Amino acid sequence: MSEMKADDLNIESIETLMTPLQLKEQMPLEGKALESVQNARQSIFNILDRKDPRLFVVVGPCSIHDPKAAMDYAHRLKELAAKVDDTLCLVMRVYFEKPRTSVGWKGLINDPFMDDTFQIEEGLKIGRQLLLDIVSLGLPASTEALDPISPQYLQDLIAWSAIGARTTESQTHREMSSGLSSAVGFKNGTDGGLTVAVNAMQSVSSPHRFLGINKEGQVSVVRTKGNPYAHVVLRGGSSGPNYDSVHVAKAEQALEKGGVNQNIMIDCSHANSNKDPQIQSLVLKDVTNQILEGNQSIIGLMLESNINFGNQKIPKNLDDLKYGVSVTDACIDWAETERSILEMADKLRDVLPKRVAD
Numbered sequence: 114m115s116e117m118k119a120d121d122l123n124i125e126s127i128e129t130l131m132t133p134l135q136l137k138e139q140m141p142l143e144g145k146a147l148e149s150v151q152n153a154r155q156s157i158f159n160i161l162d163r164k165d166p167r168l169f170v171v172v173g174p175c176s177i178h179d180p181k182a183a184m185d186y187a188h189r190l191k192e193l194a195a196k197v198d199d200t201l202c203l204v205m206r207v208y209f210e211k212p213r214t215s216v217g218w219k220g221l222i223n224d225p226f227m228d229d230t231f232q233i234e235e236g237l238k239i240g241r242q243l244l245l246d247i248v249s250l251g252l253p254a255s256t257e258a259l260d261p262i263s264p265q266y267l268q269d270l271i272a273w274s275a276i277g278a279r280t281t282e283s284q285t286h287r288e289m290s291s292g293l294s295s296a297v298g299f300k301n302g303t304d305g306g307l308t309v310a311v312n313a314m315q316s317v318s319s320p321h322r323f324l325g326i327n328k329e330g331q332v333s334v335v336r337t338k339g340n341p342y343a344h345v346v347l348r349g350g351s352s353g354p355n356y357d358s359v360h361v362a363k364a365e366q367a368l369e370k371g372g373v374n375q376n377i378m379i380d381c382s383h384a385n386s387n388k389d390p391q392i393q394s395l396v397l398k399d400v401t402n403q404i405l406e407g408n409q410s411i412i413g414l415m416l417e418s419n420i421n422f423g424n425q426k427i428p429k430n431l432d433d434l435k436y437g438v439s440v441t442d443a444c445i446d447w448a449e450t451e452r453s454i455l456e457m458a459d460k461l462r463d464v465l466p467k468r469v470a471d
């Protein structure tokens with residue numbers, strides 16, 4: 114009779130990675146870049162505290178797969194950010210970890226070369242270098258906090274984090290968020306349900322004790338203080354969009370009933386645009402009008418945008434990849450991004466300061 118092992122039945126191998134401390138020593142965040150992250154975080158905290166009348170707009174590719182194109186995008190966004198800085202605080206989406214509905218490429222950290230070699234250590238190095246290059250421009254960066262370990266390697270560079278629709282209900286993600294240094298947005302569930310996000314808000318502001326790793330990579334008990342800068346993100350769901358004024362009013366009621374803050378971000382993409390990028394600008398216009406008509410709860414927006422329009426399947430031969438085109442969700446192109454954001458800033462320039470004063 115063959116003896117069956119008690120563990121590792123389904124484990125092929127386990128490989129030790131460099132520690133968070135080693136990566137940070139190789140690629141330190143210091144000087145102007147550090148200052149830029151601190152200033153961006155403070156701006157977002159001030160917006161959430163209603164001390165800064167601007168809105169923050171998380172805008173950029175659905176996922177990063179080509180660091181060169183990401184820097185091309187970052188330079189454009191930095192230039193645009195300077196033009197609208199009095200009204201909008203622009204934060205680049207620098208998403209390295211993709212939650213998949215079933216299977217698919219899971220992002221630059223998991224498989225940086227998109228060839229199923231899963232060189233995660235390289236992914237962490239490429240990701241950290243790219244974030245350093247972006248924040249060194251003075252442009253804030255945001256990401257989805259999906260893996261509970263990777264924040265130890267990268268979170269010091271992040272000004273805003275998202276918890277995605279597929280993980281808002283997860284205790285692991287709520288615990289992790291309670292210790293993140295950035296503000297964090299919780300999406301409503303993929304079914305459109307907001308209760309999971311309201312519950313997440315109640316959880317994340319509390320201290321938690323849980324298993325994690327320290328900077329030396331040792332398994333540790335992490336004790337958090339609770340994150341005071343969490344808010345909900347309306348992204349629509351299987352029953353349809355939820356960006357309109359009726360859904361926003363219902364969300365305000367649910368947040369009040371749950372005893373949590375009434376800061377709402379609208380994700381113009383995902384189920385709010387039925388994943389059709391062309392609809393994103395219409396959602397943006399609708400939200401702008403809600404604010405013009407007196408809405409007080411909307412403090413931020415999200416747009417999925419890239420250099421070029423649409424998306425592409427990852428080709429077998431990577432030389433066939435089209436430059437600046439998403440390999441995950443379809444995005445609006447740069448011209449549309451620039452036009453929509455400039456238009457929004459123009460419409461809201463005189464209105465937002467009065468909103469805080471009211």
Ligand SMILES: O=C[C@H](O)[C@H](O)COP(=O)(O)O
Pocket residue numbers: 175211212213214215216217383441442
């Ligand atoms: O934003 C990205 C996608 O909507 C999310 O990762 C799910 O993608 P999938 O349904 O293609 O797996």
Ligand SMILES: C=C(OP(=O)(O)O)C(=O)O
Pocket residue numbers: 175208212257275276277278279300348383
């Ligand atoms: C995966 C994302 O969104 P959601 O969790 O809303 O599907 C995303 O913003 O990349």
